[in-house]
Amino acid sequence: MSCSVEEPTMTVAEKRAKDRAVHVGFCCKCKTAKSTVTVRYAEYCDPCFLIALDSKFRTALRNARPYRVITPENVMLAFSGGPSSRALIHLFDVFHSLPPEVATNKKQPKIYNDIHVCHIDESCLLEPAQDVTSSGSTMEQARSIAGGYGYSFHGVAIEDIYDPEWTDSRCFEAVATLITSLPKDQLTTSGQAPELLSRIIPTPVTTASEEGAPKLSRQEKISKLKALLGACTTLTAKETVLQHFRSSLLIQLAKRGECTTLALGDSATRVAIQIIELTAIGRGYSLPHETSLLSSWIQDCKVIRPLKDCLVKELDTFCGLNGLVLIERHHAQLDWTMKTKAEVKSIRRLTDEFITGLDKEFPSTVATVCRTAAKLTPPEATYGQKCPLCHGPVQAGVQEWKRRITVTTAPGELETTTTSNSTEAKTTEISDGCCSSDAGGCCSSSSSQRPSCTTSQTTTASSASTPFSSLLCYGCLTNLRDLNLKSMASQEDDVSSSSFELPPYVVETIVHRMGFASLDEFEHRSDAGVSASGTAVDPQESLRAQIQDFLIASDDEDE
Amino acid sequence: MPGATDTKPTKPLKNPCNLCQSVRAILKRPKTGQQLCKECFFHVFETEIHNTIVDNKLFNKGDRVAIGASGGKDSTVLAYVMKLLNDRYSYELDLVLLSIDEGITGYRDDSLETVKRNRDQYQIPLLIVSYKDLYGWSMDDIVKEIGRKNNCTFCGVFRRQALDRGAIMLNVDHIVTGHNADDIAETVLMNILRGDLPRLQRCTSIITNDTSEDSSGIETSKILRSKPFKYTYEKEIVMYAYFKKLDYFSTECIYSPNAYRGHARIFLKDLEAVRRTAIVDIIHSGEALSASVQANESTKLPTMANCTRCGYISSNELCKACLLLEGLNKGLPQLGIGHTTKIRRMHEAANLASGLSSPASLSSAVADGSAGEKVKVVTHIKDLGQLETMPTLASV
Known part of the structure; x- marks a missing residue:
């Protein structure tokens, strides 16, 4: 296996470059002007380069959506402030600035009706040391850039992921904590990854709150976000979780702007890195959705990547040539959250270095990798069964797959009893944990965390455990192994011993996946008693089995 | 572990195995990071x-x-x-x-x-x-x-x-x-x-x-x-x-x-x-x-056929091994490396011209190459059964 010659063979681009050798020093298009830009093997002069890039963009756009469309759609451009998304806005503008004779022609329908620009402000996660000196928020810069084109601007801060408003139902007022199925003392000795459960904590219903009044202060949201990131022990986990939050917010922004399409500025370089990274973090199943030119996975919102054929270097040059202003330090680098230098390597960063390095030696790497993934067909999965954390498709039986290839039982125990063993253990622990005596303590202590918590009307609901690990996709399951288990509560503990909370959008999906239509319904069922929720119609057979397992145990405990 | 109970009331082990809890761990498992004893590993x-x-x-x-x-x-x-x-x-x-x-x-x-x-x-x-x-x-x-x-x-x-x-x-x-x-x-x-x-x-x-x-x-x-x-x-x-x-x-x-x-x-x-x-x-x-x-x-796989020379499964008329071998025997070692279609075609044309298109060329070349030694040239999978000098099992 290690010895077989697998050098990449000469690509079409390389061969073309050979043919072009006669024009060395001149633009390969017009062949009259001196070349100023080199892209892989081709040399261009400035005007020809711009034309070439523009036509690449148009081709991609046409492939993402046929020109002959009946109803024009609204599109949301995701703008981070970097060169790629900056170029995206400009290219869209050029594309839509039709010459007057065409614009007046009613027969020529517009491809996209309204163009909106959105931005996620991540300045709360920028390195604290520099935060003081820099201007802080990137929102205003982004707004002025969008304003320059006359596009309507939508902005949100990354910490708003904790706002009940940024969910599908737009008022999902609950967060969740994670609890481990094993008691804490066993966690440290067994060294194995426990089953994770979630405990849903509804945020108090603010009846008198005025329209638009924030239910959580900005500072509270920031501290919640930082607490969650703080519980991740690796940079890889932090970056991945943050990426899920970004995606979730972008989709919400698009939906709010009444856009049916979300355009991302992912360049070819970025997509190639992402393909390898997603493979490395176990997200191969959702990879086609996350890297394709057009993905229709998300309900009511298509995601397109029209810059998928442009190298990041081309986009850099494009921004330079057009004199486009970028936002400096727009992207949260989480290096500073790591305590030691040794940890400042994430899978994304490694992949970045790997692909960039390889691309220098073999300049066709990026294109090859992108083409590989472009030929993949997305898996057939139901959107309703999406992963709570990343909203990606979920494969069945991933936990069992892991369990079979990574055995964690002692020699004496029979392999087949493993699962039943752990569920037994789980059930007893659960009956220990979720009783009313603990709930009182939970409420009072959590109220110190969240000053707004004044009433105890929700304690019964909050004490019930809901599944979590079993709902996740493989990638998220793997990623959450990097959570610090000590930061979670175990079954005996009250909620306060958990140092972080999962944002409302995650809880919303958990509740939906359990077969409840809304939080109210979930609370109602939980209040009504376990037997009621035991009979609740659950779409997923295996899931129901899991819930029933511990519901029955709770019954025993009550009697 | 939920089933493993420590029966011995002896002093706690300094670094017990994560699984059996009764023996001192001597290794850190590369796959999980668990600390295990030899037997559990x-x-x-x-x-x-x-x-x-x-x-x-x-x-x-x-x-x-x-x-x-x-x-x-x-x-x-x-x-x-x-x-x-x-x-x-x-x-x-x-x-x-x-x-x-x-x-x-x-x-x-x-x-x-x-x-x-x-x-x-x-x-x-x-x-x-x-x-x-x-x-x-x-x-x-x-x-x-x-x-x-x-x-x-x-x-x-x-x-x-x-x-x-x-x-x-x-x-x-x-x-x-x-x-x-x-x-x-x-x-x-x-x-x-x-x-x-x-x-x-x-x-x-x-x-x-x-x-x-x-x-x-x-x-x-x-x-x-x-x-x-x-x-x-x-x-x-x-x-x-x-x-x-x-x-x-x-x-x-x-x-x-x-x-x-x-x-x-x-x-x-x-x-x-x-x-x-x-x-x-x-x-x-x-x-x-x-x-x-x-x-x-x-992305369908190429249709499979049998090599006309040795009978081994192949996507071409001649399997890759036979092609490489032919190159070696004729002093054209680049045959079969990299993009072979062109060389294959050139080679076939040359073969036709010189009238060398029979499988005999291979076996004769091989026999020539190792003349003097007792050779077992297997050119066809079907021939294997008839092989006289079939290697015997060095049984114990």
Whole structure:
């Protein structure tokens, strides 16, 4: 296996470059002007380069959506402030600035009706040391850039992921904590990854709150976000979780702007890195959705990547040539959250270095990798069964797959009893944990965390455990192994011993996946008693089995 | 562990094993980071391989299974574990060792000595098939002829066929090879980097050469190949060999360096250092991607036929091994390397012109090349049965 010659063979681009050798020093298009830009093997002069890039963009756009469309759609451009998304806005503008004779022609329908620009402000996660000196928020810069084109601007801060408003139902007022199925003392000795459960904590219903009044202060949201990131022990986990939050917010922004399409500025370089990274973090199943030119996975919102054929270097040059202003330090680098230098390597960063390095030696790497993934067909999965954390498709039986290839039982125990063993253990622990005596303590202590918590009307609901690990996709399951288990509560503990909370959008999906239509319904069922929720119609057979397992145990405990 | 109770009220162990809690841990498991004692490590290591075998239904009772043995760590551990599991779980397999002698002085000759010792230690019969016997060329000869570049192409193509031929000689149903999780993860990455979708689809399947799908009636060897170490980390194999004090040979092939794959391997090691589950995660991704490829109609495998010369399964008229061999015998070693279509065509044209289109050219050339020696030239799989000088099993 290690010895077989697998050098990449000469690509079409390389061969073309050979043919072009006669024009060395001149633009390969017009062949009259001196070349100023080199892209892989081709040399261009400035005007020809711009034309070439523009036509690449148009081709991609046409492939993402046929020109002959009946109803024009609204599109949301995701703008981070970097060169790629900056170029995206400009290219869209050029594309839509039709010459007057065409614009007046009613027969020529517009491809996209309204163009909106959105931005996620991540300045709360920028390195604290520099935060003081820099201007802080990137929102205003982004707004002025969008304003320059006359596009309507939508902005949100990354910490708003904790706002009940940024969910599908737009008022999902609950967060969740994670609890481990094993008691804490066993966690440290067994060294194995426990089953994770979630405990849903509804945020108090603010009846008198005025329209638009924030239910959580900005500072509270920031501290919640930082607490969650703080519980991740690796940079890889932090970056991945943050990426899920970004995606979730972008989709919400698009939906709010009444856009049916979300355009991302992912360049070819970025997509190639992402393909390898997603493979490395176990997200191969959702990879086609996350890297394709057009993905229709998300309900009511298509995601397109029209810059998928442009190298990041081309986009850099494009921004330079057009004199486009970028936002400096727009992207949260989480290096500073790591305590030691040794940890400042994430899978994304490694992949970045790997692909960039390889691309220098073999300049066709990026294109090859992108083409590989472009030929993949997305898996057939139901959107309703999406992963709570990343909203990606979920494969069945991933936990069992892991369990079979990574055995964690002692020699004496029979392999087949493993699962039943752990569920037994789980059930007893659960009956220990979720009783009313603990709930009182939970409420009072959590109220110190969240000053707004004044009433105890929700304690019964909050004490019930809901599944979590079993709902996740493989990638998220793997990623959450990097959570610090000590930061979670175990079954005996009250909620306060958990140092972080999962944002409302995650809880919303958990509740939906359990077969409840809304939080109210979930609370109602939980209040009504376990037997009621035991009979609740659950779409997923295996899931129901899991819930029933511990519901029955709770019954025993009550009697 | 929820079932393990500490019965001895002795003083607490300083560093107890995470699983049994009763013995001091002596190693940190590469796959999980758990601290284990020796016995628990053996248990999880062996059980995982057993699970892989059972879950994928690799064998049927009574199967005759050849273990591809090179003498290196992977195959040595594979031979040991296969024998152990066969006895422990009564697979009722008839195990044999099959080694390929590429003829690389200073590498394979030494490693084959290890295999011979393994044969005696594990009481498993052994068959050694050599390139020299099969093709008339040893790797040393080939390198002398073509230099160090591209020699791995020859070795790889020849080995694949040689294994099958050895398996036919042994009349086995199944060949198991020591490919480990690291190898498979690396191959997944390589195939994405090279854009090789058909291989990306195939590389994660644990059993290959599964002919159940095609009913075209083409004569293929019905011998299955599988990789019981698909989910076993390379580091753990080394660890297992170390703690079991297994006798293995650890030298890299003297002709092997490969730049492109080397990059992928280093990258994989870096990933593993950042997240130890990365290898398994890549395999999981690879399996998912493989399903995504399957749905795509545009990447069908080439239709399979039999080589007109040797009868081995091939996507062309002439199989790759015969093509390479012909190149060697005619002093055109570039034949079959890189983009072969053009050279193939040129060559066929030249063949027609000189009237040399009969398979006789091959066997005569081979016979010439090794004149004076007692040679066993196998040119057709069908001929194997009639072979007079059939290598005998060095049974114990």
